[in-house]
Amino acid sequence: MNARPETQTLAEIIDWYDGISRALALQISAARSSSLNATNLYPRLFGMTEQELETYQDHQLAELDRLTVFSLVASVEAEIRLDFERRIIARLKDALSLDYRKWHGSLKNHKRRKPDFDEGGILGIMKRSGVIDAHLIGEFRECLRARHWIGHGRYFQRPAQMEKLDPYEICSRGNRLLQSLQNH
């Protein structure tokens, strides 16, 4: 709560993702139709065969997907943390806010400033309060594991859920959880 937050909405991140993936598609398309000795060609692509171009595009898109997944999950976490702070500061009286406040009051000083988020943290209290559908919390937790894997340099085995977690799926899950949070 020190500096002004610079959070991004899920829609802003998806807009960025769409823009970059479209730019990549245009770059590849321009390379395919480039004439000999074209001067506007991205040099990295020069001399590539069709198969190499496809591999290059797949690799770039996969990386873009992962970075976008990271940003989306981080954005949802930020929103949940800000919502948590709002409820504590405003001393709201709804069931979730009361559960948050009770738990927050039991924390030691350094944890109060930055409470844990997942297990034993804000999400844990959210689930325990029973106000938010546990399924929504569970499906978002799968996204956290994906972010964890990306954010820690992918040195451990890739979570199995990664296969089904593309940016649009993460966005849907995040939106569902945030929407439910707003309704309570």
Add this chain to the structure above:
Amino acid sequence: MNQELARFLEMKQKQAKSREAIDWDLRRDQYRQAVDSLYEQIDKILGESGQRANLVLRRRPKELTENYLGTYSIDDLILLIGDEQVRFSPCGRNVVGSAGRVDVLGDRATAILVLGLESDWYWVASRQPELKTVRLDESTLADVLRLVMRD
């Protein structure tokens, strides 16, 4: 019919016609011819070096498959120098920004040769940060071999 759809279909037909206008057989034959010329050029350069007797050059046929060109036969060129081998291996006619490509594979690295507009071969000395191609001649071939072969 919806005007927009009609325009779209018309555009696709024009695109298809322009693709048909390309003589793919001719492109494939020109590429194979250019690869033959490259191998002759290498043989000649090596001959002029005075070391030809100590080298072995062999051709080995292989098949390449490319969109529009189908499957066709083309030769690799194997250069044997002592216990080392360097393989000149055609990768295809349809490559980005040039009229064909041959890779040069050695024990240490791989170099790329591309076919230019005037049927000359160029070594891709670097792609990044800037594309740098150098026309293949005796000096360039020496650079290429130095790059791909063991120290």
